[in-house]
Amino acid sequence: MKMSVVEIAEKVRKGSLRAVDVANETLKQIEAQNSSIHAFLHVDAKGLLEQAAAVDAKRDRGEALGPLAGVPVALKDALCAKGMPATSGSKILEGYVPLYDATVVAKLRAADALLPGKTNMDEFAMGSSGENSAYGPIKNPWDTARTPGGSSSGSAASVAGRMTYAALGTDTGGSIRQPASLSGIVGVKPTYGRVSRYGAIAFASSLDQIGPFASDVRGAARILRTISGHDPHDATSLNAPVENFEAACEKSPRGLRIGVPEEYFAAGLSKEVRASVEKAIARLESDGCTIKKVHLPHTKYAVATYYVIATAEASSNLARYDGVRYGLRVEPNRDLKAMYGATRDAGFGAEVKRRILLGTFVLSAGYYDAYYLKAQKVRTLIRRDFDNAFNEVDAICSPTAPTTAFRIGEKSDDPLAMYLSDIYTLPASLAGICGISVPCGMGAGNLPIGLQIIAPALREETMFTLAAACETHCPPVSPSGS
Ligand code: GLN
Numbered sequence: 001m002k003m004s005v006v007e008i009a010e011k012v013r014k015g016s017l018r019a020v021d022v023a024n025e026t027l028k029q030i031e032a033q034n035s036s037i038h039a040f041l042h043v044d045a046k047g048l049l050e051q052a053a054a055v056d057a058k059r060d061r062g063e064a065l066g067p068l069a070g071v072p073v074a075l076k077d078a079l080c081a082k083g084m085p086a087t088s089g090s091k092i093l094e095g096y097v098p099l100y101d102a103t104v105v106a107k108l109r110a111a112d113a114l115l116p117g118k119t120n121m122d123e124f125a126m127g128s129s130g131e132n133s134a135y136g137p138i139k140n141p142w143d144t145a146r147t148p149g150g151s152s153s154g155s156a157a158s159v160a161g162r163m164t165y166a167a168l169g170t171d172t173g174g175s176i177r178q179p180a181s182l183s184g185i186v187g188v189k190p191t192y193g194r195v196s197r198y199g200a201i202a203f204a205s206s207l208d209q210i211g212p213f214a215s216d217v218r219g220a221a222r223i224l225r226t227i228s229g230h231d232p233h234d235a236t237s238l239n240a241p242v243e244n245f246e247a248a249c250e251k252s253p254r255g256l257r258i259g260v261p262e263e264y265f266a267a268g269l270s271k272e273v274r275a276s277v278e279k280a281i282a283r284l285e286s287d288g289c290t291i292k293k294v295h296l297p298h299t300k301y302a303v304a305t306y307y308v309i310a311t312a313e314a315s316s317n318l319a320r321y322d323g324v325r326y327g328l329r330v331e332p333n334r335d336l337k338a339m340y341g342a343t344r345d346a347g348f349g350a351e352v353k354r355r356i357l358l359g360t361f362v363l364s365a366g367y368y369d370a371y372y373l374k375a376q377k378v379r380t381l382i383r384r385d386f387d388n389a390f391n392e393v394d395a396i397c398s399p400t401a402p403t404t405a406f407r408i409g410e411k412s413d414d415p416l417a418m419y420l421s422d423i424y425t426l427p428a429s430l431a432g433i434c435g436i437s438v439p440c441g442m443g444a445g446n447l448p449i450g451l452q453i454i455a456p457a458l459r460e461e462t463m464f465t466l467a468a469a470c471e472t473h474c475p476p477v478s479p480s481g482s
Helices: 005-014 021-036 047-060 104-110 153-160 177-183 217-227 245-249 269-286 295-319 334-349 348-364 368-389 417-422 425-431 460-473
Strands: 040-043 073-076 117-120 166-171 185-188 210-215 257-261 291-295 395-401 434-443 447-455
Touching: 005 021, 005 047, 005 217, 005 269, 021 040, 021 047, 021 153, 040 153, 040 395, 073 153, 104 217, 117 153, 153 177, 153 210, 153 368, 166 185, 166 217, 166 291, 177 434, 177 447, 185 217, 185 460, 210 417, 217 434, 217 460, 245 447, 245 460, 257 269, 269 291, 269 395, 269 434, 269 447, 269 460, 295 348, 295 417, 295 425, 348 368, 395 460, 434 460, 447 460
Parallel strands: 073 117, 073 166, 257 291, 257 395
Antiparallel strands: 040 117, 166 210, 185 210, 185 434, 395 447, 434 447
């Protein structure tokens, strides 16, 4: 599987490659690898082959094909696709089959993409390693004793292992960028509102965004363009023009001003990640960018702020899982309250319960002002840090994660250590701006390292120009060398 997203689509469009052959190769790779990696929770072989045959037939009839013709795009299990189960990694949604497509899924279908299935994830996207999945952990194809990151773990692992060519994930505080970094692929968190959240199973609605994973920058750019745009079904989706992100990849980065935040190169950052990221920034300087130190002084409050706001929103979003409307129902013959309690007790895992408790606490009378309201104020200060920095620079470069992929089990008993693995991705989420993780080198044990490029709201083009420049120095690699 050596082709990129753009190559597949162009070949299928020209007729030099059949979508059915791409689909069969995808199924072969999933068959060969999924039992050890556990990236997919559901594989829709029949649907995939039917979609591929339909794309080929459309071409044979002489009809124009869409920009993702024949490209398999796996879906994080937090996204609804009509007829395929959606669990969001939780037992409480076991058996739930959505009756409709998320807007992103409808857009992928309209672009002639193929949908191989649903990918494993931390329960309700709460986690950074995949270990919180109710269906068992996901392994990193670079080293199966290690995590691929999370919470979009299966989406990242399936692309890293080249089981599929691309995938969608969701990013609330880092869940696309951090697994992209740990898995050696490209992952994009778009500006809040760029992509419709309609049909995404909610975690924290003021932070959640859907975005693409691909093995290369141009593939991610093409998918992002396809799924972006205003949607009347999502009141927070922005009515802004969708630029040609692929064209931005062809632009020279010369003259762009890059900010390097001192606060992101502090204690906790591993030496090898620091060295690799500094080298990537130096290469951008030799490409003609100017490098400038910037300050994001409220960074130190990002983890605390995020875990107040995200848990508050989660406690409210997850109130709907009561055994009445979806999935699991436990002890149906007891009174209503007892049935709610038994269902939620059996259906939610430990991390989800921890967050519901924390979120309910920070919203409760007497604590609301001290925690929730204060966190909202600090969120504004974090956003202003970026506004100030972007008065002087076009983009910010940093590590995506403080370390390379850690071992499964290494942090699972220590929630705080786990929460710190998102320290560099949380601030951009709180600010609602866009970020990408792009591979920038390898660390000890042949484990990938990612560079994070953050740009102002709706400036994805700048982010893609810089990411493409980074990629010319550090082309895509996979564990099998293809
Ligand atoms: N790891 C972070 C958390 O556990 C972010 C998750 C995400 O972005 N969905 O909340």
